[in-house]
Amino acid sequence: MGMMGVRGVISWLYVGLGLVILVRLLAHGWHWELLSGLVLAILLIALGWYRIRAAARMRREG
């Protein structure tokens, strides 16, 4: 697995980790103390998804 593969795995890990954190935090209901954790979860999903899409675009464009 080359560097692109490792980056792909990490990107999917970010999305997965973001979803795990989001679900675990929301399972506790709304508490303002969880706000920075929720921001973190959304950022993880956004960054992971951005990288996956960027990699897909690069592959499409050769």
Next chain:
Amino acid sequence: MQKRQPELRRSVTPWGSFSWGYSDVGADIFVGLGLVLGAAAGASNVAFLFAGIVYVCIGLAYTELAATYPVAGGGQYFVMRGLGDLFGFIAGWAVLLDFTIDITLFAWSCVDYLSQLIPGFLNTTHPWTHFVVCLMLIAGLATLNVIGVRESTAFNSFVSALDVISETLILTLGFLFAFRPELLIHAMHTAWPSPFGLMNGISLAIISFVGLESISQAAQETQRPASIVPRTSVGLILTILIFALSYSNLALGMQPWHPQYDAHGHAIAFWQIFTNNADNQGKAIALLSAQIPYYGLLATLYVPLLGAVLLLISSNSGVFGSSRIAYAMSTEQLLPSIFRRVHASFRTPAISIIAFSGVAVLELIFAAIPYLIPAANVLYAHLFRGEGGLDFLADLYAFGAATSYSFVFIALIFLRLHDPLSPRNFKIPFNIPLTVRGERVEFPIVAVIGFLGIGSILVFTLITHVIGRIAGPLWLVFGVLIYLWYRKQKRLPLFHSQPKDWKQQQVEILRNAGELELMDQYLSRVRDAEARQGRVWE
């Protein structure tokens, strides 16, 4: 006619550009996490969130400026171009303070991480060993830089890749197996700090995001920086922000693998091991990763070593960066010419390297005195509220960063208004369109928000850090005196700027960067603007 300066080779790839920034900024969280947990306790994640929002604004500002003006001078160059020589000098001098602190702070923390594997390096129990090892590291890095050996881009990239993988693994396993949201809520309820503690925590959290100068340094050595830099910078900014937010949330809500006890044998939460414990604060990531079930066994062995290597690279970037910025400032006649004198055999700015490494050693001595000479503790307690060691270094680091970043925001706003013709391949979002002197410009709202944010962090630093309040402004006053003395000697304007042909300079910058389309675009815009005013630009 001015002699043409030799150009740096543009051979840095997009990943090289990312790892250059990562090895500089990514190491900060290894130092910042423990300090913030010690200061802001249950509000550490909020401190990181506040500083993180400001950092995103700073990162976007640097990305826009580095893509528009891809020169290695960074903040100093942007401020000089926007606000003139004197303010350019002050911003550069503040960045120089940060680079010298960079050298000492990261060498200090590197030894702290090594102390996890070699207990003889522990600062509180073996202060002289700790001091001598730090001194040897600084002297070694200065020597390597004088003889011209730099860590290769390939090694930088390898360590950065290893660290991104390792940190992702720590956070994934940590959140899966050791994170309890109810512990996070409990910590924030029961250990919310005083306003003073929160301000202190926020001012320390900003040190986890220092080193954005590397974006412009990488820009100078990247082919077609206007296209590459924005792509790599946005990824870098988000990655660093995510790591900082993750660690702080994980540390507050962590169920440690092994129970933790205080000095009296009472069970405590994981984050409490950092309260009033300078040794633990210096190696927070190593301690946190060791508490992840099962994975902690492996992490105990390699995380301190990986952290130490990353911190050493960051310390080296301080030696390299300080000499480079002093060289750039001397070339612009902001500092005496001695700082651009190059060693006859090694072809490196040896005097700059030795001078600023010497400043770093002085900072090391000031930071270490309370540990080396216990009698001095009384004096430090009286004068500096007992701040020494990492606290001392972090104070000055926060002051230098907040000062230079404040100027960069003002310079960005000024350049948007006064240099609308330079092509901006990347622009900070959320702008208000205006017309100034017949030209369409865009006023950056985010820069104003960022300026207010970093301004408040500067105020927090001055309120909560005695050393930052005294030594930081003293450093600036000392620098301005040198500047005024030098300019007077050279019969240069003291408070005004030397006339410069910025348009011609911009053409050369774009040509050297290989941004020929942007250069053509710039030339045509300048000619149109001149024609509208009835002039012809040659």
